[in-house]
Amino acid sequence: MAVVGVDFGTLHSKIGVARRRGIDIIVNEVSNRATPSLVSFGPKQRSIGESAKTLETSNFRNTVGSLKRLIGRTISDPEIEQVERKFTHVKLVDVGGSVGAQVSYLGEQKALSATQLTGAYFGKLRDIAANELKTGVSDVVIAVPGWYTDVQRRAILDAAQIANLNVLRLINDTTAVALGYGITKSDLPEAENPRHVVFVDVGHSSLSVSVVAFSKGQLTVKSTAYDRHIGGRDIDYALVRHFSEEFKTKYKIDVLSNPKATFRLAAGCDKVKKSHHA
DSSP: OEEEEEEOOSSEEEEEEEETTEEEEOOOTTSOSSEEOOEEEOSSOEEETHHHHHHHTTTGGGEEOOHHHHTTOOTTOHIIIIIIHHHOOSEEEEETTEEEEEEEETTEEEEEEHHHHHHHHHHHHHHHHHHHHTSOEEEEEEEEOTTOOHHHHHHHHHHHHHTTOEEEEEEEHHHHHHHHHHTTOSOOOOTTSOEEEEEEEEOSSOEEEEEEEEETTEEEEEEEEEETTOSHHHHHHHHHHHHHHHHHHHHOOOGGGSHHHHHHHHHHHHHHHHHHHO
């Protein structure tokens, strides 16, 4: 049995394993190091990860993403009402006191909690790891945002249990980043004169900054700060708003009144953002 680390992301997730004196990132079935954090439901089957991404454009109303932002919250949470609804294409509903999604699956309407959906997704990551490592995977360490509440952390543990995974530890993402940096460094100073490093992590939905002191065999997180509401998806959202106004002015077309057109525009904006950045 192998122990794996999961970097659970809003847009996609990565799986790491310690081997050959370093950390390897495991590739999925299409040789990508990052697996889309998506679960999609159809008339015949459920698709997770890469296969869900393939179906997303044609089946966006039944494809659930942003699991990291939904899990452990209630439907009345202002974060859901004011923030997540604008980034989510599925119908968000209450499922047993927590937020979930209503989807059409096998010809029926089903309501599934974010914890259940995340459990299904973790099961996919488990299978990807087991396939690559040629051994069973039961023990995991999962990186979560430092701003997660106890309720959100417990929901992650519940989701892992659904996937038959034993969580050895939930680790704050800022600490995980620092570990990733320090674990291979052989030139760290003595404890009395540590090296201070600032880490800036811009994710899909949030931004984090941490100051970490490194010395031989030791790291200390001195300070962390988060902006939970700025990331890649906010840039996408701003671009969608900008181009929808342009289309309205130039072509008298209201893209935002058509969910499918809006989704296609968002996908186009994401490509523009990435190619311009490169």
